[in-house]
Amino acid sequence: MVRIEKLAAVGLAVSPILYVSYAAVTGEYIPAVVIAAATLVFGLLGSLVAARRLFFLAGAAPHASLLAALIAVPVMAETGVPLDAATAAIGLLLIYTVGYAIHRGVDPDVATSVFVSVSASLSVVLAYVVASSYPLGFDITAVVFGDPLLAVRSEAFTAVAAALVVAALTLATYMEQVYIGVDREAALLSGLNTRLYDAAFFTMMGLGVALLVRPVGFVLEHVLMLIPGAMTGYASSSRGALLVASATATLSGALGLVAAHVFNIAPAGASGLVLLLFYIVALLSTRQG
Numbered sequence: 001m002v003r004i005e006k007l008a009a010v011g012l013a014v015s016p017i018l019y020v021s022y023a024a025v026t027g028e029y030i031p032a033v034v035i036a037a038a039t040l041v042f043g044l045l046g047s048l049v050a051a052r053r054l055f056f057l058a059g060a061a062p063h064a065s066l067l068a069a070l071i072a073v074p075v076m077a078e079t080g081v082p083l084d085a086a087t088a089a090i091g092l093l094l095i096y097t098v099g100y101a102i103h104r105g106v107d108p109d110v111a112t113s114v115f116v117s118v119s120a121s122l123s124v125v126l127a128y129v130v131a132s133s134y135p136l137g138f139d140i141t142a143v144v145f146g147d148p149l150l151a152v153r154s155e156a157f158t159a160v161a162a163a164l165v166v167a168a169l170t171l172a173t174y175m176e177q178v179y180i181g182v183d184r185e186a187a188l189l190s191g192l193n194t195r196l197y198d199a200a201f202f203t204m205m206g207l208g209v210a211l212l213v214r215p216v217g218f219v220l221e222h223v224l225m226l227i228p229g230a231m232t233g234y235a236s237s238s239r240g241a242l243l244v245a246s247a248t249a250t251l252s253g254a255l256g257l258v259a260a261h262v263f264n265i266a267p268a269g270a271s272g273l274v275l276l277l278f279y280i281v282a283l284l285s286t287r288q289g
Contacts (some may be wrong), residue, residue: 011250015253019036030153031149034151038212038253046232050232058229059112060221062225064091064098069129072086073134091210094268095206145219147264149214169203170204170242177200219272223270231248238239252271
């Protein structure tokens with residue numbers, strides 16, 4: 001177990017070198033910044049998801065981001081509110097709705113399964129509305145599959161801002177989030193303000209998926225939160241879990257960009273395949289050990 005944490009530390013140190021090298025060779029600085037920031041965000045979120053044992057919510061969160069992005073298009077067109085701001089606000093509202101249901105005692109799996117069903121249905125309806133009534137300036141396919149190579153400067157700034165906020169909140173609340181995930185009743189009895197930490201968790205989740213869905217894509221958001229979170233099971237401590245998830249996500253993004261450039265494939269798909277390879281190697285190494 002300790003070995004994988006040492007490898008994760010090396011991977012986390014190597015990742016910035018790969019991003020800088022990719023940007024220097026290709027001249028594509030904005031995609032490198034977007035992917036580096038986004039993978040850090042989802043690696044951190046993956047560790048929190050694992051700590052809180054809310055993997056089903058992690059699978060549901062990208063549905064919130066897709067629905068928020070689709071709702072934001074007519075909101076922007078009719079009110080003039082910037083698309084990113086509208087997407088973030090709507091995404092937060094949707095995630096808070098799921099969080100409130102869980103807080104009121106609804107089983108997390110039930111709450112998220114109902115949310116996925118409703119959001120998927122509404123997304124299909126709104127996708128048709130947006131495509132037919134608001135066809136300019138919004139590519140639904142890009143939001144679903146993601147294309148960070150087409151990211152613009154404003155999206156890079158947004159990704160970096162999201163990374164800074166999520167990193168700060170994660171570092172400030174991580175041990176408390178782990179405590180709540182391990183034994184919520186004990187955390188309550190100890191006087192821990194679980195509502196505050198719940199709010200922080202759902203805020204990070206909502207902002208992360210909503211702000212990054214356009215450059216990263218709905219599909220890759222799923223992969224980047226679920227597999228790094230699953231990798232935390234191979235860590236020997238809670239801090240090691242945070243390191244493993246962050247390193248796995250950021251390194252997969254860097255290697256995905258390199259693979260996309262070398263083999264002329266989509267970076268989102270390449271990053272997902274790299275993550276899958278990481279998980280398979282960890283699984284086989286554990287069984288052999």
